[in-house]
Amino acid sequence: MLACRYLVLTLLLSVLGALPISVQANEVTWQALQEGGLVILMRHSLAPGIGDPPGFERGRCETQRNLSAGGRAQAQAAGRAFRERDIPIAVVYSSSWCRALDTAELMALGPVEPTPWLDSFFRGRGDQASITRSAQEQIAAWQGPGNLLLITHQVNITALLGGGVGSGEMIVLRPAGGEVQVVGRLSISE
Numbered sequence: 001m002l003a004c005r006y007l008v009l010t011l012l013l014s015v016l017g018a019l020p021i022s023v024q025a026n027e028v029t030w031q032a033l034q035e036g037g038l039v040i041l042m043r044h045s046l047a048p049g050i051g052d053p054p055g056f057e058r059g060r061c062e063t064q065r066n067l068s069a070g071g072r073a074q075a076q077a078a079g080r081a082f083r084e085r086d087i088p089i090a091v092v093y094s095s096s097w098c099r100a101l102d103t104a105e106l107m108a109l110g111p112v113e114p115t116p117w118l119d120s121f122f123r124g125r126g127d128q129a130s131i132t133r134s135a136q137e138q139i140a141a142w143q144g145p146g147n148l149l150l151i152t153h154q155v156n157i158t159a160l161l162g163g164g165v166g167s168g169e170m171i172v173l174r175p176a177g178g179e180v181q182v183v184g185r186l187s188i189s190e
Helices: 002-018 027-035 069-084 098-107 128-141 154-161
Strands: 039-043 089-094 112-114 147-152 170-176 179-186
Touching: 027 170, 027 179, 039 154, 069 098, 089 098, 098 112, 098 147, 128 147, 128 154, 128 170, 128 179
Parallel strands: 039 147, 089 112, 089 147
Antiparallel strands: 039 170, 170 179
């Protein structure tokens, strides 16, 4: 039964990936988030550049590409927008990369739990198939109460949905019975 649900989710996400995700943030999306039970898939805030510099080490921020001042302000603005609208966030999971963890911490929506199934696999840093499969399973299984906030990387979101998002952008998903529906897209800037 779980394998069947996973197959349905994989097929649905493949189909969704073939379609442009052009739903804009609006009151319907915010209202859906107020009701809870949704998954917010977010790319970390602005961290200029691509990938990580030579000498990258997980857990040592000075060896990584990090948030700019604009990225820090973007994360804080996103957190404010969620608090102003009373959006219930039940759990916050983040990639263990510093730019993702900093985004989550600056949003200040609850305790942040780093998890390997949101870590980047850009340039062979991780097992793409395993990371993507674990993220799909977590998304499909979410039932609330509240919303699940996942902060990850461009490459991960592209693998999950077939299309990318800008820095700090979010795709709001509704999991239901092993299927996932795109509810909307949020882009909040300072």
